[in-house]
Amino acid sequence: MALFDLDMMQSLYAKLGERVEAARKVVGRPLTYTEKILYAHLTQGDATTVYERGKSYVDFGPDRVAMQDATAQMALLQFMQAGRPKVAVPSTVHCDHLITAQVGSSEDLSKAVVENQEVYDFLSSVSNKYGIGFWKPGAGIIHQVVLENYAFPGGMMIGTDSHTVNAGGLGMIAIGVGGADACDVMAGLPWELKFPKLIGVKLTGKLSGWTSPKDVILKVAGILTVKGGTGAIVEYFGEGATSMSCTGKGTICNMGAEIGATTSTFAYDESMERYLRSTGRDAVADIANTVKEHLTADAGVYAEPEKYFDQVIEINLSELEPHLNGPFTPDLATPISKMKEAALANGWPTKIEVGLIGSCTNSSYEDIARSASLARQVAAKHLKTKAEFTITPGSEQVRYTVERDGFLATFDEIGGKVFANACGPCIGMWARVGAEKQERNTIVHSFNRNFAKRADGNPNTLAFVGSPELVTALAIAGDLTFNPLTDTLINELGEEVRLDDPSGDELPPRGFDVEDAGYQAPAEDGSGISVAVSPTSNRLQLLDPFAAWEGTDLKGLKVLIKAKGKCTTDHISMAGPWLKYRGHLDNISNNLLIGAVNFFNEKTDNVKNQLTGEYGPVPATQRAYKAAGIGSIVVGDENYGEGSSREHAAMEPRHLGVRAVLVKSFARIHETNLKKQGMLALTFADKADYDKIQEDDSVDILGLTEFAPGKSLTLVFNHADGTKDEVVVNHTYNDQQIEWFKAGAALNIIRAQVAG
Ligand code: SF4
DSSP states (O other), X not given: OOOOOHHHHHHHHHHHHHHHHHHHHHHTSOOOHHHHHHHHTBTTSSOOSOOOXXXXXXXXXXXXXXXXXXXXXXXXXXXXXXXXXXXXXOEEEEOOSSOOBSSOHHHHHHHHHHHTHHHHXXXXXXXXXHTOEEEOTTSBOHHHXXXXXXXXXXXXXXXXXXXXXXXXXXXXXXXXXXXXXXHHXXXXXXXXXXXXXXXXXXXXXXXXXXXXXXXXXXXXXXXXXXXXXXXXXXXXXXXXXXXXXXXXXXXXXXXXXXXXXXXXXXXXXXXXXXXXXXXXXXXXXXXXXXTGGGSSOOTTTTTSGGGTOSEEEEEETTTOOOEEEOSSSTTOEEEGGGHXXXXXXXXXXXXXXEEEEETTTBOSHHHHHHHHHHHHHHHHTTOOOXXXXXXXXXXXXXXHHHHHTTXXXXXXXXXXXXXXXXXXXXXXXXXXXXXXXXXXXXXXXXXXXXXTTTTTSOTTEEEEEOOHHHHHHHHHHTBTTOOTTTOOEEOTTSOEEOOOOOOOOSXXXXXXXXXXXXXXXXXXXXXXXXXXXXXXXXXXXXOOOOOOOOSSOEEEEEEEXXXXXXXXXXXXXXXXGGGGGTBOHHHHGGGBTTTSEETTTOOBSOEEXXXXXXXXXXXXXXXXXXXXXXXXXXXXXXXXXXXXXXXXXXXXXXXHTEEEEEXXXXXXXXXXXXXXXXXXXXXXXXXXXXXXXXXXXXXXEEOGGGOOTTXXXXXXXXXXXXXXXXXXXXXXXXHHHHHHHHXXXXXXXXXXXXXX
16 A cells, blocks of 8 residues: 555645635735645745745745656665655655666566666665655656555645656646755755746636647647746646546646646646545545635636736637647647648658657546547558557556556557556657667657657657647557548548547546555664665765865856757756666766757867867866866856756766856756755856857856855856956855855755754
């Protein structure tokens, strides 16, 4: 039985009414649902002040922490440094990211267990020792397992994965963070967040036919773009919201990460109650029903949303078309009726090689049932599936249930391959045959991200994101320009046939079932359990604390790279083959910024070593600076660090001696991660100053001895020809974060506090 802390939920609900009332009084108006959850989780207790959206830093006390195996390693290595005997809040670890999809679920899983044994043993023993629930490899993908077991309305959780936001589908405020934040909360410290802005999305009408919840978020991504949700929580409401399944809501919230939103959520409703009961959580539903009035916005808020939200978007589900977003970015939204035109205009290969359904985003019972309803038509209509087809179930519970109900057999009949209940192709853990040839090709999937190289490591794979039902239809047709709403297919008998609309149950009529969910409960008393990390390990390395700030301005920093254009955490710390080093800081640092494009020569992983004048890989160049005792600076463009929450993207440069990252703008999680690791995260006051930085510059950072909130710093770019430019840079450090910088890292402060 999974470790769900009903007492924790009950004690939160016991004070919910009082906390909401206090907040309402202070704010002086009706509250949105999001505000209720936020104000109910203030570590100080009842609200006494109004927080300014987008400005105030607030201390929250999340109810839970969830970690996936790739990020958990570093989070727990950090937690071990904090000196606590047990985690302070219910926490779980999920082994999902390290399983390569290749042959099929059981073979791939067995192979992964051998390959990653050291890491799994570490995570299992560290979980056992410190009171953390451990979900074994094969148990499922973190966000699906959380939705099935731990998410509850009105709760707040953080997770070391950007798609933690998925739990918003069950009415949570669930936020993706770096391992350092998880470490803080597990150590019993408050978790700080800038009070978010609020975006309201009003859903009118009702989904029908080919349109699915995925299309809502694909449409929203097209409207807001990958940056549009930055610093905001998106709250969905309206008749369209309540008429949609809970897992559909999860899909929408999941991909809120793709618009940069802090998180997304929906108020508690009957779909959530149905899902709770169907997943064996009657007790949670019963208790939630007792505080129902607090688990939604106050009366009037949804009727006049403009008064309460910073931005309001309205989408009529009855008119919404299925979308495909991509390639290479999840906000390039194309309605299916326009895809033919777009594909031809852009020269996208129209032959679909592979259709992939499932992942944490879209592997609900409803998703699988609706996709299977299309797969069934292949035989019935004498069709042949043209593209390869794969299924990645989100959890063993879903997999077992959809197998029992015959859906996997249906997929098998159309040549579908079922991968392990894990991330696999969604995170580059896909041993795709022929990918190394780097041929230009098109795939469609129901995952969430489609950055270059994300699925198969091939920069020339164009990945389009769609609903599982659309992906299934396109895999059957094998053609990106096929619109199942209007087009016909020619079957094996030479007849023109049309695919019927997808259909399927929201929840299994016979209930969910599972034989072995893959859960390991922690020891009651873990004090006698030892956690072994071999000093010769390639995969795991105990951490040494980062050095404190030297107390002076920083001078003579070399420009390591001036990154051009998109620089996500995948570019800074690539996933795929590097996932295996996520517990070994020195080894994984060999991927530092290897995906970033050097502004000066337009190449990746090729920068000038200012000490030798020669060009070489970024990590080797930085190691040369480190060996010479010289600091460096990384320069970046807009929304630097978007994408995953991995703190490796901040720890690697810190470990190798980069002192500052100066960009036009940051993605929130990455900016916080840099601060936690004691780095300087700076932004140009005038973005045009980006152009002033030259390849041979050495940079001075002035004003650090008076480093203070809201006070700009000065940077001097000393050019090779003896001239210099002096520019103003901004930062968002508050007092506490400045202390992190001074101490060398946030963790250095935690350790001192726990010891003290
Ligand atoms: Fe795994 Fe992909 Fe979901 Fe991330 S987005 S948790 S990699 S399935």
